[in-house]
Amino acid sequence: MLETYPADRPLVEIVKVTKVYSPDIVALQNISLSVAKGELLFLTGRSGAGKTTLLKLICCVEKPNKGVIEIAGKDLNKLSSPNIQALRRETGVAYQDFKILPRQTVYRNIAIAMEVNYTAAKVIKKRIDELLDVLKLTHKRNIPAGKLSRGEQQRVAIARAAATKPPLILADEPTGNLDPAMSLQVMGLFEKLNEGGSTIIIATHDETLYKNNRYRKVDLHYGQFATQSTLPGFLPPANGNQQKLI
């Protein structure tokens, strides 16, 4: 449903969303944001600014208290569970806490995202070998993921998010545990996926990742947007409402 969505409209549309965790922790306050189809966007902000919360709202893990989130024109509040499941199959998410299965092998941890699409075993194997090569994990292929270092586990989480080449990718602090060379490698992977048509949102406070590139950045500050850079390299969507500030 995301793949076939017209390219000239925002794929992710967040309108005046507020998220309050009980009892009274305001994680996001009245924020609006449009992400165009095919865009690569950096979500920056200090620790506790609400980056993870925003990504969780987009993949339906959390629900907003106020406001509307639309993905490909569909209001997430009104989606039935089969539709939420379908949306999640089209959204690759690399969670900040990885959400990997420690007793399962690296291979199986990545395969799980493709298996739910009933992808043929051959296709799965080819894609995983490709990803393991890019992320320098080939020699860990059959090792239980729990035995891996944090940085390696992080790459497994990224590989799982990227496995199906999904139309929407959410990466939460994807380079938090990686060395600069490896970070570059991961960024390369995201750029390649973006060129292939995936819309990508990367939440990070790793400056080296977003400095000196052409992608748009939005800065969260205590649950509100502080600044949004315009992007010289990216054409704003036809209705141009992605420039919304708080």
Place this chain on the structure above:
Amino acid sequence: MGHETYFYFKQTGRNLQQSWGTQLMTLFTVSMSILIFTFFFLVYTNIIKAGDRFGDELRLIVYLDDEVVPEMRPQIKKKITDYSPVEKIVFVSRDEAFHRLNVQLGQEGDVLNDLGAGFLPPSIEVFPKKDLKNLTLIKQFSDYLTTLPGAQKVQFGQGWVERFGYFTELLRVIVFLSGGLLVMATAFMVSYSIRLTVIEKEAELEVLRLVGARSSYIQTPLLIEGFLQGLLSSGIGLGMLYLIFLWTKTHLSGPGFLHLLDITFFPPVTTGIIMGMSILLCTGGSLVSIRKYLRI
């Protein structure tokens, strides 16, 4: 979409691999319950069948003061059949009774010669319809027959019929109880093993939800698991029962009392129904506990 079945079975295989201890325990408990239930059920059906065979010989004998003159016969027949339809009615005269006894005694029939043909009372033999199995009904019928004109006494082997009646009654209760035990043990074990599977796989289920697994993707393997449990445990339970049956047949039959019983196994239809019910029970149990524990 042809891959779906492949994934369902692959996932089932993984589930079984991860929780084979629980699976074996479930298999053991359920097949034991099936064995216990089918054992009593088989005994019951064989007893009932034996009862049928004895029942063919069940007759109520009405001993009379005097011979029934032939002209009276239709009237008496009508009186009897008015109360209850019967298989047949035989009028036995003094001579006839004497003759029968003579034949039964064979060579020792000489002793009768002194007594003369008149010492045995005439009687009417009433063969009730086969469906008149129930002890109380037979008793009522017998009470009615004593009211026939000239009837002295009615005999039908009360003691034996009574004991047989109580015995089958007891067996029926045991069959029901063991059936209930089977249902409860199965429901408990299947739901227990699914709950364990769910707990063991909680992390995996969470990840599956996060990557958008359809409900059917998560549920179908658990249903297949239930189906296999039902198929295997009823197969094992019935297989063991069959071995017990064979052993009993070769060791206990032969001449004598048990030869009368001539035990037989369930016909294929009954075997099929028992297996079908077990599968239904296990799959149904899975379905209910999936709904309960997964909250999808």
